[in-house]
Amino acid sequence: MEVMPKQILIVDDSEMTRRLISTAVRTLGDIEYEEAKDGFEAIQKLATKAFDLLFVDINMPNINGLELIDYCKQSEQYYKIPIVIISTEDSLKDQAKGLELGAAEFLLKPIQLNRLIDVIKTTFGK
Template sequence: MLKRILIVDDSEMTRRLISTAIRRFGDIEYEEAKDGFEAIQKLATKEFDLLFVDINMPNINGLELIDYCKQSDHYHAIPIVIISTEDSLKDQEKGLALGAADFLMKPIQLDRLIEVIKHTIG
């Protein structure tokens, strides 16, 4: 069954790294969003099985996006993986408390990224 992932990060390099890893899986499509506002627009048009969400983004930040999704009747069940830097440990804790399933530390390690995808949506 085809799975769909939404990558939400204002860093093009991070989005490219994650999309490269996703391409290793034949049955996963992905879309990208540069901030939380764009992510909300994409959520309204398609169903996603997993979200990768950066914490520090313009407009709607990652914590606000996680809270929005987890409070929504439509999006609350979508697993969310936080993407953050080591110096944002408090934000990681807040994201997990809001309902995120896991987190990836920047710079993202490819093996860990693939492990998270397999574990989260198999």
């Protein structure tokens, strides 16, 4: 039986951050990823594919990260997907709100690659 690769959705309006995360994902092999520039684009992508993990920035145009987390966690279809917040917001309020909404982790930018890889491995049991 063929094992399907894990699917990650990287949601951030910063191309640099998306590139950094996608580079880390590629080092792990057997994981595929897609990118979205904001929450609206992420919702569109969620409707087309089953994702196993989301990386979500808080400050984005259109639909921000907290709104996206809330949308996913209120949805019968998406509530089980683990979500990792990535943000420059070091405010405890935003961190607490994201975790309260159901995010599994909070990573501050600039993202430490080792920490990012550890989060992916832990999430996927690698």
